[in-house]
Amino acid sequence: FESDLVVRFDSTLILIEAKSGRISWSALRGAPSRLIEHIKKLIVEPSDQSGRLAQRLEEDIVRLKNNETPTLGFPLPLGGVTCVVRLSVMLQDFATIQSVPAMLADAGVLKNKYPLAPCLSLADLEVMLDLLETSYLRLHYLRRRAELLMSLHTIGDELDMLGMYLDTAMNLGTMQGKDNTIITSGYSAKIDRYYSLRDESLPSKKPQPNISQWFKHLCVQLEERARPGWSEITCALLSIAPVDQTKFERHVRTLAARVKAGKPLKDGQDTMVLMPPEWSNQALAFQVKGRYGPGPYSSNSQNIAQQAFESEHVKRCVVLVVDAMDINLSYLSAAMFTEGETSHAVFY
Numbered sequence: 001f002e003s004d005l006v007v008r009f010d011s012t013l014i015l016i017e018a019k020s021g022r023i024s025w026s027a028l029r030g031a032p033s034r035l036i037e038h039i040k041k042l043i044v045e046p047s048d049q050s051g052r053l054a055q056r057l058e059e060d061i062v063r064l065k066n067n068e069t070p071t072l073g074f075p076l077p078l079g080g081v082t083c084v085v086r087l088s089v090m091l092q093d094f095a096t097i098q099s100v101p102a103m104l105a106d107a108g109v110l111k112n113k114y115p116l117a118p119c120l121s122l123a124d125l126e127v128m129l130d131l132l133e134t135s136y137l138r139l140h141y142l143r144r145r146a147e148l149l150m151s152l153h154t155i156g157d158e159l160d161m162l163g164m165y166l167d168t169a170m171n172l173g174t175m176q177g178k179d180n181t182i183i184t185s186g187y188s189a190k191i192d193r194y195y196s197l198r199d200e201s202l203p204s205k206k207p208q209p210n211i212s213q214w215f216k217h218l219c220v221q222l223e224e225r226a227r228p229g230w231s232e233i234t235c236a237l238l239s240i241a242p243v244d245q246t247k248f249e250r251h252v253r254t255l256a257a258r259v260k261a262g263k264p265l266k267d268g269q270d271t272m273v274l275m276p277p278e279w280s281n282q283a284l285a286f287q288v289k290g291r292y293g294p295g296p297y298s299s300n301s302q303n304i305a306q307q308a309f310e311s312e313h314v315k316r317c318v319v320l321v322v323d324a325m326d327i328n329l330s331y332l333s334a335a336m337f338t339e340g341e342t343s344h345a346v347f348y
Contacts, residue, residue, distance in 0.1 A: 003053055006075075010231040011082045012139060015053055017046035017117070020091045028095060035097075036109050042090050043098055043119050044112045050086040051114025057084055080228055085142050086117035093121040096157040102150055118145040124158040131162065131191065136219055136234035137209060143235055144170040151279075156184030163187035166209050171241040173277065211238065212245040217328055218320070233334050236284055236318040240274065248274060248286065252322065252329060255288040259324035271304055281315040283308040288324050289332060297321045297333040305337035315339045 005016040019042050027034040060070035061081050070078060090098065097104070098119035104110050120128070132138045145161070148170060154161065164170065164187045172182070190207045197204035211219075215237050222230040240248070251272050258265055273285040285304050289297060298321060305317035317337045322329045 003050060008076045008081070009135065009139060010226075011080050011229045012143075012231060013057065013076070013078070013081050013084045014142070015050040015084065015086045017050050017086075017088045018091075019046055019088065023092045023094050038094065039097065039104060039109055040111070042094065043088065043101070043104075044110055044116075046088040047086070047115075047117040047119070048113050050088070050117055051112075054084045054086055055114065057081075082229070082232060083143070085139075085146055087142060087146075088117050088119040089122055089125055090119060091122050093123060099156065099158045099161065100154060102153045103155075105150065116149055118142065118149055120158055124162075127159060127191065127195075128162055131166070131207060132209070134219070134223070136223060136231055137238070139231055140169075140235045140238045141165055144239070153181040154184045155181065156187060159188035159191050160184035160186065163189070163191050163207075166190075166207055167242075168210070169238055169240070169242065171239060173241065210242040212242065212249055214249045214329055215240070215245045218331055221330055222334065229336060230334075232336055233318055233320070236282055236336075239280075239282070240284060244274065248272060249329075252286050252288060256322070256324035256329060259288055259290055273304065273308060275308065275311060276314065278313055281313055283311075283314045283317040285317065285319045287319065287321045289321050291323045291325050291332060298335050301333065301335040302337065305335070309337075309339045 003015050004018045005014075007014040007016070021038070021042050023038055023042070024031075024034050027038045056072050057074065057078065060072050060074065061078050061084075063070050064079055088098075098121070101110065101116050101119075105116075110116065128141060129138060132141055141162070144165065152170075152172070161170075161184060164184050167187075194204045194207055218237055219234045222234050255265065255270060255272070259270070270289065271285055271287040273283060275283055283305075285308065287300065287304060298319070301319040301321065304319050308314050308317040315338065317339075319335045319337070320331045321333045323332050
């Protein structure tokens, strides 16, 4: 159960395997035996290594939740961990092989024992860290890559995936099914142009993620307050498609304007809930309140989550209570609920 690098970031544990093995020219030219050998040594074996450790860690996380003693003797605290993310990093670029594992699976050459971990070249990892400048964006990218690794069939390299992430947050709606193949080749054009111009010392604007100003404000607010589990809320926010972020803000601002003006809300409805599509299990809700209202801000959050759980595929629900009196719609409380669990996290 060795690992090259382990990082505990808020409620997420990141396991990283680093491989410095060289990729032969014969493999890059497509020699079958060498190609399969490199896939095994540089992609599959590191993934299985982190997979073994992740499985044991997840068992210990469950033991801690049940007030039992963990068995692994892990050097980092596991209390409060809700997600284990795995990543493999290789020194050399394996063309696009490491970026399209679904094609390798279809060809029958993976032979992995555990779910495959995303695999990035060191150069692509550096680009990702440079373009995604905040910790919550970097974490969200790694989590989305892991979630969609085998379910999203793409043709393109890692920078194409990164370019698609900047535009869509990898929320592709109904196109995320396994029956669809998405050609991402060419999506890295603006990234390529930015670095080409920068290398020539020419002015160039860094590509930015397509996030609404309001959602960005909420993420910054969560990061600054840094309550345990805050990164789970940012990941929930960033997983909403950019077009839905704008629509959501418009509806919430309409409710906030009425609350601020002291006008009654239609049927007393002060909450907007975004129910997830069938491929996702996480709902997101916003409740609008005045900061001087009676009772705790989160007093009705659990009831909102329970209504979301009436849909069978919804297993988690994030509820944010926003301040109708604040022009920026800052949040007053943020709560995260899991179906069937009595405990939950509330942030102020």
